[in-house]
Amino acid sequence: MTTFDFAPLLAPGLPPPAVKWTGFPKYNFVGGHNDADHLPLDALLKAATDVLAREGRTLATYGLASGPLGYRPLRGFLAQKLKRTAGISCDADEILVTSGSLQALDLVNALLLARGDTVLIEQATYQGALTRLARLGVNAVGVPLDAEGMRMDALAAALDDLKRCGVRPKYIYTIPTVQNPTGTIMSAARRHELLRLAAEHGVPIFEDDCYADLIWDGRRPPALYAMSKQGGVIHIGSFSKSIAPALRVGYIVAEWDVLARMLPLKTDAGSGALEQMVLGEFCAPHFDAHLPRLTRGLRAKLETLMDALNEQFGTAAEFDDPKGGIFLWVKLPDAVDTQKLFQPALAAGVSINPGAEWSTDASYGKSRTRLCFANPSHEAIRAGVAKLAEVCRREFGVPDRIANVEQRARA
Ligand SMILES: Cc1ncc(COP(=O)(O)O)c(C=O)c1O
Numbered sequence: 001m002t003t004f005d006f007a008p009l010l011a012p013g014l015p016p017p018a019v020k021w022t023g024f025p026k027y028n029f030v031g032g033h034n035d036a037d038h039l040p041l042d043a044l045l046k047a048a049t050d051v052l053a054r055e056g057r058t059l060a061t062y063g064l065a066s067g068p069l070g071y072r073p074l075r076g077f078l079a080q081k082l083k084r085t086a087g088i089s090c091d092a093d094e095i096l097v098t099s100g101s102l103q104a105l106d107l108v109n110a111l112l113l114a115r116g117d118t119v120l121i122e123q124a125t126y127q128g129a130l131t132r133l134a135r136l137g138v139n140a141v142g143v144p145l146d147a148e149g150m151r152m153d154a155l156a157a158a159l160d161d162l163k164r165c166g167v168r169p170k171y172i173y174t175i176p177t178v179q180n181p182t183g184t185i186m187s188a189a190r191r192h193e194l195l196r197l198a199a200e201h202g203v204p205i206f207e208d209d210c211y212a213d214l215i216w217d218g219r220r221p222p223a224l225y226a227m228s229k230q231g232g233v234i235h236i237g238s239f240s241k242s243i244a245p246a247l248r249v250g251y252i253v254a255e256w257d258v259l260a261r262m263l264p265l266k267t268d269a270g271s272g273a274l275e276q277m278v279l280g281e282f283c284a285p286h287f288d289a290h291l292p293r294l295t296r297g298l299r300a301k302l303e304t305l306m307d308a309l310n311e312q313f314g315t316a317a318e319f320d321d322p323k324g325g326i327f328l329w330v331k332l333p334d335a336v337d338t339q340k341l342f343q344p345a346l347a348a349g350v351s352i353n354p355g356a357e358w359s360t361d362a363s364y365g366k367s368r369t370r371l372c373f374a375n376p377s378h379e380a381i382r383a384g385v386a387k388l389a390e391v392c393r394r395e396f397g398v399p400d401r402i403a404n405v406e407q408r409a410r411a
Contacts, residue, residue: 027384070097087222101250142360149186183322
């Protein structure tokens with residue numbers, strides 16, 4: 001059989017073709033996968049049975065009995081949770097449930113961005129945000145970070161520079177509460193300064209609070225959305241990191257006039273209803289008790305990862321202890337190019353995220369890597385880091401000591 005040739009018919013400007021999935025690597029440090037052992041499976045099973053027995057027939061209508069914003073009990077839970085944890089006062093009708101927060105990113109971008117626009121974004125940031133901006137032809141100006149997140153002196157300078165060139169950025173995208181990939185939390189004082197600068201320049205803030213539930217000590221400053229006196233903040237969040245990414249449930253918090261412009265762009269006739277119903281049923285009684293169990297497990301894995309890196313790489317691996325989340329942002333010596341490390345590491349069964357793909361500045365990201373520690377077991381973390389050190393030494397001569405053993409003597 002000859003296959004039909006679609007190539008001449010393809011729309012212009014498509015992204016490169018996907019490669020076929022061949023299973024997870026043995027030592028998987030990529031993506032934002034969660035810890036399978038801490039998935040609250042029994043309670044989710046019970047929630048699914050209970051909610052379907054009670055309300056299953058509402059599946060016969062698009063949007064259940066809740067309308068296009070998403071399952072009402074889930075939005076009700078979110079409204080009270082956001083008030084309690086992030087200080088956000090919003091009505092359930094100011095929350096739009098999305099198919100993961102990736103759809104939230106797409107909707108905010110669709111609402112605000114056109115080819116040639118400029119946005120400000122943390123210098124190291126979520127790859128999914130960067131690739132979207134690149135595909136939209138939007139100029140992403142990176143703002144350096146320090147231990148407290150986006151640096152306000154650098155933001156002020158970038159805003160002034162753009163103003164001088166007659167450019168009004170469409171938004172400032174920030175992950176202020178457990179930043180991806182650096183794991184920092186922006187202080188309340190810095191949040192005030194960010195809001196002040198944004199208001200002074202008439203630029204909205206796009207706040208991505210994807211990891212805000214995963215803080216080791218559970219303490220966080222209020223959300224920018226909550227602190228803002230004059231609006232101008234769009235807030236997004238997700239259940240991917242607190243419960244499970246495969247559920248694909250995220251949300252947008254915005255004033256109704258913003259959501260009213262966004263809803264017509266959400267052309268999927270509603271996000272998957274079953275997962276919203278199950279989460280709505282699960283969260284009210286169980287969410288708060290689930291979180292500390294999850295974060296304790298994540299913290300233990302982070303410690304295993306940091307110990308393994310210290311043991312295998314010694315001073316060649318530099319990192320700050322993140323305040324929460326599922327990632328460690330690691331700086332290797334300048335000689336290492338993590339994009340070139342990627343393939344040989346993968347061939348040895350270790351997948352890593354090269355830093356250049358998580359940065360607006362390839363030279364800053366070149367010898368950095370993001371390691372996700374949530375999914376691999378403690379044993380896989382230890383073995384994977386040992387393998388990575390072996391490959392890295394073979395390819396770049398770094399580290400010159402592995403597991404505190406002088407390798408040069410053996411070579
Ligand atoms: C900062 C950030 N925002 C959004 C997302 C998208 O997550 P999801 O669509 O699973 O909610 C991720 C995923 O890793 C992320 O790191």
